Amino acid sequence: MSQISEVPEVPEVPDASVPAIAVTGSTGRLGGRVARRLAERGVPQKLLARDPARAPRLPGSVAVRAEYADRDAVREALAGIRTVFMVSASESADRLAQHKAFVDAVAEAGVRHLVYLSFYGAAPDATFTLARDHFHTEQHIRAGGLAHTFLRDNLYAEFVPDLVGEDGAIRGPAGLGSAAFVGQDDIADAAAAVLSRPDDHAGLTYDLTGPESLTLDEAAVILSEQLGRPVTYQQETVEEAYASRSSYGAPPWQLDAWVSTYTAIASGELDGVSDAVPRLTGHPATSLAEVVRARRG
Numbered sequence: 001m002s003q004i005s006e007v008p009e010v011p012e013v014p015d016a017s018v019p020a021i022a023v024t025g026s027t028g029r030l031g032g033r034v035a036r037r038l039a040e041r042g043v044p045q046k047l048l049a050r051d052p053a054r055a056p057r058l059p060g061s062v063a064v065r066a067e068y069a070d071r072d073a074v075r076e077a078l079a080g081i082r083t084v085f086m087v088s089a090s091e092s093a094d095r096l097a098q099h100k101a102f103v104d105a106v107a108e109a110g111v112r113h114l115v116y117l118s119f120y121g122a123a124p125d126a127t128f129t130l131a132r133d134h135f136h137t138e139q140h141i142r143a144g145g146l147a148h149t150f151l152r153d154n155l156y157a158e159f160v161p162d163l164v165g166e167d168g169a170i171r172g173p174a175g176l177g178s179a180a181f182v183g184q185d186d187i188a189d190a191a192a193a194v195l196s197r198p199d200d201h202a203g204l205t206y207d208l209t210g211p212e213s214l215t216l217d218e219a220a221v222i223l224s225e226q227l228g229r230p231v232t233y234q235q236e237t238v239e240e241a242y243a244s245r246s247s248y249g250a251p252p253w254q255l256d257a258w259v260s261t262y263t264a265i266a267s268g269e270l271d272g273v274s275d276a277v278p279r280l281t282g283h284p285a286t287s288l289a290e291v292v293r294a295r296r297g
Contacts, residue, residue, distance in 0.1 A: 019044040025087030027054040033188030068098040074105035083113040083198045093253050099137040113147040113198045120154040121269045128264035129256045149194055150205040157181040157291040160219055170233045172262030173241050174216045179270035180209035183286040190280040207274040211285040226292040
């Protein structure tokens with residue numbers, strides 16, 4: 001009787017050219033920065049975008065169409081993906097619903113790890129109204145059973161010069177409160193570090209801040225020095241803040257978000273410096289002065 005010898009099964013070796021990471025928001029300032037850093041590290045990636053034609057052309061990347069609310073498209077796009085970097089959707093009245101649909105599709109696609117760009121002080125009763133969306137998104141991710149890492153960034157340092165009006169004044173009800181403004185390059189460096197070794201960061205939350213907490217008076221002094229023109233901070237009441245912004249015709253939820261950016265500073269909820277940026281990136285966090293100087297350069 002002949003014998004048929006069994007051939008030992010050869011373990012499958014992952015193809016290093018096949019993306020194991022997907023990045024959302026690559027057409028924006030944060031997702032694009034993260035995608036470029038991963039490409040520089042030689043990490044293959046899939047870029048999810050509403051309009052793939054606008055995604056950056058990067059070595060080892062492929063762009064696919066997938067909107068957050070389109071669960072079928074997201075599931076198809078994420079087939080075989082192990083780790084996803086999720087930038088929050090554009091501000092809208094239904095942003096939380098979009099987030100939940102996307103998270104559900106991520107889980108259904110068999111993704112192992114979701115790295116979510118959240119917000120500093122995310123809580124159900126956060127003063128900054130949009131931080132509540134981030135809290136509920138985090139809770140939905142936890143409930144879905146995904147391995148996860150939350151990167152909670154403070155207000156963008158790049159955003160501060162945009163607060164200055166044509167008359168050189170920053171106006172808002174921020175009082176004497178402080179915020180630890182963080183540079184977008186620092187956020188991207190931190191995200192790329194986490195995405196390069198996601199298992200090392202599973203279940204962790206990182207507060208991403210700049211190297212100092214500043215009042216808007218102090219920020220105005222820095223802007224004056226860096227921009228070469230006088231910048232001042234002028235305190236508004238909450239009522240004055242709503243009145244001064246109502247002429248833009250924005251919906252109520254957006255007015256609430258704009259005004260609560262300042263009242264969150266006043267409440268102290270954006271104060272406090274974390275060492276997460278230097279720990280994750282290996283370099284010091286970038287100051288507001290350095291961010292403004294780089295933008296000018």
